[in-house]
Amino acid sequence: MGTKTPVTASETKGFDLPLIFRNVWQSLVILYLPIFFVISFLSYHIYLQILESNYQPYFEAQQNRLDNAMNTFSRELGHIQQLIRLLRYNQQFEQSLPFGQPPDFSSIEKMFTDFSNVSSYISQVRWLDKHGMEKVRVNINGDDIIVVEQKQLQDKSKRDYFQAGMKLRGDDVFISAINPNIENGKVIIPLEKTIRAVMHTAPEDGLQDGVLIINFVLNDMLESLNQGQSNKLRIIDNKGYWIMHPNASLDFRSYTDYLVRTNTLLQADVIRTILKQQPLHNFIKDNRLISYSVIDLGDNTAESRHRLFFIDSSEPDLLNDVEQKVALIVFSPAISILLIVLFLIWRFLHDGRKQYDLFRELAIEKEALSLSNQQLKIAYEQQQQMQDSMVELRKLSSMGMMVAGLAHELNTPLGGASLTLSSLDSSRRQLALAVTEGLRKSDLQDYLTQTADTIELAQKNLRRGIDLVTSFKRLAVDRHTDEATEFDLMLVIKDVTTTSLPRLKGLDIRVDISGPEELVIQSYAGIISQLFQNMIDNAIAHGFAGRAGGQVQIDVFQETLDHVTVTISDNGNGIEADRLKKIFDPFETNARGEGHTGLGLHLCHQWITQLLHGSISVSSQPGKGTSFILVIPVQLNEPG
Numbered sequence: 001m002g003t004k005t006p007v008t009a010s011e012t013k014g015f016d017l018p019l020i021f022r023n024v025w026q027s028l029v030i031l032y033l034p035i036f037f038v039i040s041f042l043s044y045h046i047y048l049q050i051l052e053s054n055y056q057p058y059f060e061a062q063q064n065r066l067d068n069a070m071n072t073f074s075r076e077l078g079h080i081q082q083l084i085r086l087l088r089y090n091q092q093f094e095q096s097l098p099f100g101q102p103p104d105f106s107s108i109e110k111m112f113t114d115f116s117n118v119s120s121y122i123s124q125v126r127w128l129d130k131h132g133m134e135k136v137r138v139n140i141n142g143d144d145i146i147v148v149e150q151k152q153l154q155d156k157s158k159r160d161y162f163q164a165g166m167k168l169r170g171d172d173v174f175i176s177a178i179n180p181n182i183e184n185g186k187v188i189i190p191l192e193k194t195i196r197a198v199m200h201t202a203p204e205d206g207l208q209d210g211v212l213i214i215n216f217v218l219n220d221m222l223e224s225l226n227q228g229q230s231n232k233l234r235i236i237d238n239k240g241y242w243i244m245h246p247n248a249s250l251d252f253r254s255y256t257d258y259l260v261r262t263n264t265l266l267q268a269d270v271i272r273t274i275l276k277q278q279p280l281h282n283f284i285k286d287n288r289l290i291s292y293s294v295i296d297l298g299d300n301t302a303e304s305r306h307r308l309f310f311i312d313s314s315e316p317d318l319l320n321d322v323e324q325k326v327a328l329i330v331f332s333p334a335i336s337i338l339l340i341v342l343f344l345i346w347r348f349l350h351d352g353r354k355q356y357d358l359f360r361e362l363a364i365e366k367e368a369l370s371l372s373n374q375q376l377k378i379a380y381e382q383q384q385q386m387q388d389s390m391v392e393l394r395k396l397s398s399m400g401m402m403v404a405g406l407a408h409e410l411n412t413p414l415g416g417a418s419l420t421l422s423s424l425d426s427s428r429r430q431l432a433l434a435v436t437e438g439l440r441k442s443d444l445q446d447y448l449t450q451t452a453d454t455i456e457l458a459q460k461n462l463r464r465g466i467d468l469v470t471s472f473k474r475l476a477v478d479r480h481t482d483e484a485t486e487f488d489l490m491l492v493i494k495d496v497t498t499t500s501l502p503r504l505k506g507l508d509i510r511v512d513i514s515g516p517e518e519l520v521i522q523s524y525a526g527i528i529s530q531l532f533q534n535m536i537d538n539a540i541a542h543g544f545a546g547r548a549g550g551q552v553q554i555d556v557f558q559e560t561l562d563h564v565t566v567t568i569s570d571n572g573n574g575i576e577a578d579r580l581k582k583i584f585d586p587f588e589t590n591a592r593g594e595g596h597t598g599l600g601l602h603l604c605h606q607w608i609t610q611l612l613h614g615s616i617s618v619s620s621q622p623g624k625g626t627s628f629i630l631v632i633p634v635q636l637n638e639p640g
Helices: 009-014 024-088 091-096 105-115 160-165 219-224 255-261 268-275 318-354 356-385 398-437 441-478 489-506 525-543 600-611
Strands: 122-129 134-141 144-147 193-201 210-217 234-237 242-244 282-285 288-296 307-313 485-488 509-514 520-523 550-557 563-570 615-620 626-633
Touching: 024 193, 024 210, 024 219, 024 282, 024 288, 024 307, 024 318, 024 356, 091 105, 105 122, 105 134, 105 144, 160 193, 160 210, 268 307, 288 318, 318 356, 398 441, 485 489, 489 509, 489 525, 489 550, 509 525, 520 525, 520 626, 525 550, 525 563, 525 600, 525 626, 600 615
Parallel strands: 509 550
Antiparallel strands: 122 134, 122 210, 134 144, 193 210, 234 242, 234 307, 282 288, 288 307, 485 520, 550 563, 563 626, 615 626
């Protein structure tokens, strides 16, 4: 191995060749194996951490897709509950089904026929008596609306939705499980994925005992959840039956059939774990990333609760691609480091045999390498500490805010009335004392004068309270009816403003109204009150955001006999020109992070153009406020 450096005997005695240099290959193995295992161990754990961080965007995308699908489904469930309540509390329906009197089935049939146009999802509208016998049924198939003849009506007393419906009370709505539509004991083909909304018509409500049922076919809505997606969502109910599956032949089959008949996505134990709602919302199985979420159908009781599990998964080859990419990123440097270390140790041992003087230098290099490994370990630990958890997200109740404001506003007049009555009681006690001690004419005159003033003040406070309650009551009743009626437009606008006063005062925002004393039109009072409520709320939330107060001006005038023009202007922030063009688009908002959905003005546009047959336009300049112009027909011509 080269010429050895000559040393003296005394030097040789104290400077023998270390054991490590006597067998280079054996020493190489002994030294290299621990380093190999340490670097391999660290590299593997770094690989796992990076791999997990690479999974997160896919998990987040799947969860976002599940959230969007569940939000869409939840909105439709809410719409279904609103529709059946709308029909149940329809005045014509209640008048046609009085308790203790023969029902007016012809009127109910006509109303069911008219109501079938409300939603394209409605396939049946029925009323069953307390024995479960259909008394009125209207079938809807596209544009065909068929009133079923009496001899074709069926006994549904054994159906679970009828039995659950008869147990309902008050405003409760039962939402059935999703299952195929069955007529006369036969499943309708192609399968109609049907959900039923049920309400009880009870004698305690002054109605014939029975249930009101609306069938909704959800095929189109469920299919829309997969639009533009290569991977299809799967939906399974809490009994283990597939509601939606890429293989349509498995719809409404048990997942145990699915495991036998197909190349499985999930093992039976995994599906059972999901159905038991174990903490397994994101997991990896069979080389796929799998996510799921659960939703309850309606507010049913525990014994009649139905649940759906939305399942999403990655493409089969996704994990292989991600693992290969991460392995290349992590193991390529690790292998390079291992090769470098191997070379250094070999060089260290080889040169040590030739020249022991280099031992210390090589030892320093080894220690430097150990320090590098330590720093790598510290960096790894720091990387673990820097892992972030994903941010979660999660919608409209103006009536609740109005109730809170009404309660706050009523405190002042009611408190004033209470105080004046206390004063009146005090005067009464003084008069009683004067009668005991000797009543003088002046005492009686003072009592009568003070009583008149006190009663006038109490009446003034009570009138203020009555006005507030009346305004709120009118709004509540208006928003609960679905019929076009004659009403005073100015009164509706004033009622909306009155119920909004608590919020406006707290934000130092003033609303001024100008127009005729009375302006009677024929339209939907509830829709118009909600329209103006949304416009005022929009001005508060956006027009005066970041401002200390402002003014909203509402001008009402009638230019022609057929139309009323309402201008709603504010002196707030204004709207940029690029956003002004799409202000009425759905989900258009610049404050989504503050809980706004971007649906307020879109709904206003839909209401005034589609329901009220009017128009709405907007003009604005940044920093100079915004002005909306609403044109509303005086006489609403409803489609026949």
